[in-house]
Amino acid sequence: MHNKTLTELAQALQQRQCSSVELTHYFLNRIERYNAQLNSFITVTTEVALAQAHAADQRLQSGQADRLTGIPMAHKDIFCTQGIKTSCGSKILDNFIAPYNATVVEKCQATGLVMLGKTNMDEFAMGSSNETSYYGPVKNPWDLQAVPGGSSGGSAAAVAARLTPIATGTDTGGSIRQPAALCGLTGLKPTYSLVSRYGMIAFASSLDQGGPIGLTAQDVALLLNVLAGFDTRDSTSLAHPPEDYQSHLNDSLAGIKIGLPREYFGEGLSSDIGQVLETAIKELEQAGATCHDIHLPNTALAVPAYYIIAPAECSSNLSRFDGVRFGYRCQDPSDIIDLYKRSRGEGFGAEVKRRIMIGTYALSAGYYDAYYLQAQKIRRLISQDFANAFKEVDVILGPTSPTTAFNLGEKTDDPVKMYLSDIYTIPVNLAGLPALSIPVGFIKQRPVGMQLIGNYLREAQLLNIAHQYQQRTAWHKQIPPQFT
């Protein structure tokens, strides 16, 4: 049951081979059996799940079901869920019961998806290894010594271990794609603002984007159909007409031009990953695509620019956590400043404090031009690199991450080293483009991810290429041996 795709699960539900309640119990049992090893869930919402499953079964019986009605899923704990703890992986929100639902959560509920629980994550989505979570690190199902990636590490580990058929994540600098790569999954970061950010706790508002993490490109397409869409409650929401992201999955790849940026295959990329990608590229060529060398000359500047822009935005966004209206408050504050400072000092973890302070510094008097404005100009350069490349090619292909999953604790002492693990994913967020990661092999039993970057709103094309690749290969069907 746990190896079925969403399409197969939907069919089983619609043909009454199983009920949503049975399916939900099945995955809740797997969570109970395996989650202690992985720490992939912060909250398991058993009662809500069973109530939603009952309602889904009624819809299925009355013939009013949508495509995904009755299928269990999990939400990253960054999405507000009314009446349910929404921690964002932080002590400061450990007692936060969200008073409303994120649009993403509402859309999933409306279509009849069943929420199994809220997944672990780096605190406020700031991290690349899930080690900054207040609730402890998540383990990679492929190797319990390894990180699952981050910040959507709980979602990725839960899907990889088949504790949930699919999950939501968010991606500010690679937080969907990198954990998908490190856990052997398909993860899509949509075009900036295709998916509503309402009720998705803000980290860096010009970069944050929600999206699906699943087993296959088809599964991801099916969930994107639910998540995408204009939302009046998100002031930057894209007024893009609804699309069926499944409709182009079976298109031929003949004539598709794939760009291989030299900067993504050079120094810094582990050579065995380069070899695995070569094999995957040949597969796409056999399917009819052609490959072309391209240049993204300013790639190396993306991570430095990002580590000014994202902290600057986070220092502003996270000012709302002040111990006054919700969340953690320190004991016996002597005055209002003491209340603010100690509530934040005690409530935030080290990485969040570092980023707030970097942002505060970059935006402070005398430094704004040198840091923030310069970073925004570099952002323009990165975006222009992509615009120039898309004059020549349809999609851009490269690694998702410079290495496979690293070991727990390996990079925690050196923030800059950790930041560089997102070197291939960050430029995409700066430009606001869609990109996905798919599994293309293993090195020493740890999965390798391949990234495909598309032009604005070309999610369907990315999913088409990913699906065609998955029709020819079986990497996406591999299961971590401990979780079969």
Next chain:
Amino acid sequence: MSLQKAEVEKIAHLARISLSEADIPLYTHHLSNILAFVEQMNQIDTASLTPMAHPLDATARLRPDIVSETNQRDHFQTIAPQVEAGLYLVPKVIE
């Protein structure tokens, strides 16, 4: 770029974050490393470039000025650390 202890204390104060005396050296070290790392941006001549604040260069959408939300004060205050008579309580601000 290397920060001094006093600068880190000032930044922490501006950010309204308390740091323990024992933690300041490590924050000073990490923040200095991050600033040294981002320094490479300064090698680029960006005089001719316009800053990019939004990935799609979109501007904020306007909507008619009509009430679209209901007052949910009591609901929102159920999760507040301290409230009284519909007000959020904080230490005395005005003498």
